Amino acid sequence: MTSVDTVSRVPALGVRFAALLIVSIVLMVLDHRQNHLQAVRQAVGAAVYPLQVIVDSPFRLWEWIREGTTERNQLQLEVSRLQAERLLTNARLQRMTALEAENARLRDLLEARDQVRDEVRVAEIMAVDANPYRHNIVIDIGELEGAYDGQAIVDAAGVIGQVIETGLANSQAMLISDPSHSLPVEVNRNGLRTIANGTGEIDRLDLPFVTNNADIRPGDLLVTSGLGGAFPAGYPVAIVETVTRVPQEPFADVTARPAASLDQVREVMLIWSAEDQPADNQPAEETPDE
Amino acid sequence: MSRGVSGRLPVIITIVLAIMLTVVPLPEWAEPFRPNWVALTLIYWAMMMPRTWSVGTAWIVGIIVDVAQGTILGQHALALCFIVFFTVRFHLLMRVFPMQQLTATVFALIALYQFILFWVNGVAGIDVPLSSYWGPVITSTLFWPVMMAFLSGIRMRVQHGR
Incomplete structure (x- = not known):
């Protein structure tokens, strides 16, 4: 019985396994290189959403009870x-x-x-964990409510991150502390422009391209410069903590502490950047002309 | 077929629970040690019911995990396919393993899983130190006996019910 079983099953299993391997690799290449799979992600995401809501609900309930019994x-x-x-x-x-x-x-x-003033809207961070190898969060505003890829997220104190993947009812966002995140910033005091990179530590950013003779010192406020296009200008990002000038090296060693407490917030604001809006509206404006 | 439907539902519930456990928020210090619930659950069902729960299931569950965690689409699917393939391939052997040996096998399977994640991350340019992949391997192995007892209980009940 069992020998018949193994003989008849194993080739089929191997074939199925090989097919799925190829499909997985093709998917990964497509997803990583071209980002073509937004629709697939959204479809599966719609199925995952109820699970995330269920996981999130006890935390919400706890918050509600705590508020009710203050x-x-x-x-x-x-x-x-x-x-x-x-x-x-x-x-x-x-x-x-x-x-x-x-x-x-x-x-x-x-x-x-x-x-033009930017438009903002409050979103809540869902109590679900995302990719453990990245600094990602899940927020409860999705494409249905107008969120888009690359949208800036701030809290009352400063920039938090940006939307990297929109689902229908929720989205994934990357924090500015993620090692693969870079943000064009400028020193508020004198307009010195540079880049702030995430380090993977929640309370530290790295400024790798500050020249040794640049006018920057601990305590300087860094704000978004708006040059990257994704973030509107003028939002506080971080405060310079240490500046170490190494004479032999071309660049100084500068670290900064994010202005927003990235790991403590629950409510964040999504920004519909005023600079993005004309681009969105353009097609609508052009059609009446024709 | 009718037994299939009644027998499948509890298994699906355990898989859904495992997916939920992978997104439950943990305190920051516990985060690197989250056991790989989905892999443990799939290993058990692939070992006990390899006809019903095989690489196809693993792949679909993997895609769901990928979307839930925002990883590269296909990463977890690939890793789960690998370990479930080996489990199904050697399920008869694994069923007669004594507990220690089975746990050691699970250790190897989860290590393979984490290695595939590491490898895909490496190819995709997501640079995370290798040491941070060991946490789930250790906790998953420690949780395996508990997980197995729990899932065996469910399996017994399902088989008595039918």
């Missing part, structure tokens, strides 16, 4: 704290509107293009 005086404390914070922000905002108007006037004088 004590009254604690709530009052928080309300007064938030009120104070709002007052401060409002005061700053008033100055901001004045500055914005002034900026627009100056830009008018210089005949520069008007800077």
Whole structure:
């Protein structure tokens, strides 16, 4: 019985195995080289989504219970704290509107293009783990709500990362600390442009291309320069921590700490960059002309 | 066929549970030691029911894991196909192995799995030190006896039910 079984099965098994091997390798090449498989990913992702929701739900429930059972005086404390914070922000905002108007006037004088405000939307990080060899997160906004590949993600303190794969109802995003992530930044103090690379450590970025004589020092704020195209300009990224100048080397050794606490946030903001929007709208504007 | 449907559902549930366990968030220090639940589950079912659960299942489950984790599409599918192929090929032998020897075999299979992940990552230019691949190999091996007892319980129940 068993000998018949093995004789009749093994060739078929080997053939199936070989076929699946080839299919896997073709898939990997297609996925890695050309990114052609977005549709496949989205279809399978739709099947995975319920599982992710189930895994995420106990954490959400816990959060909800904790919020529901917070004590009254604690709530009052928080309300007064938030009120104070709002007052401060409002005061700053008033100055901001004045500055914005002034900026627009100056830009008018210089005949520069008007800077348009970016649109933002709050997304929540789902409590599901992604690829363990990468710094990835899963957020609960997908293509249905307008997320797109390369979209910038920030929190209240600074840049978090960018969307790398959109599903229908959720997306994968790469944090700026991922070793394969690079971000064009500039020093806020003097506009010195450089690149910030992820290191794989959640609280450290690397600035490999700062020349030895460049004017950069610990405590400098790095903001997005907007040069890469993916990120709108002017969002805080990191604060320079150490600057080590090695006389023999062409570049100084500079590290920075991300402004946003990458591993603690739960709510993030997706940015619909104002600079991206004209490109999206163009086809729609062109058709009436014809 | 009717027995097939009633017998398959519990297995599918265990596989789905295993996939969910691979995306459950762990504290940062435990992250590199997450046991490879999907591989353990598939090894067990491929060993016990190689006619029903073979390389095809492994491939589909692998694609699902790839999408859930955002890895290169086909990476986990390839790795799971490999280990399930060897399991099905030698399932008669593995069934009569004493526990220690079987656990050692599982160790080898999971090590192969992790090596394939490492290799694909290397080709794709995702540079992660080799040492970070050992965590799952160790914890998976440690969890194998527990996993086997649990899945055997399910298998017994299914076979009694039918």
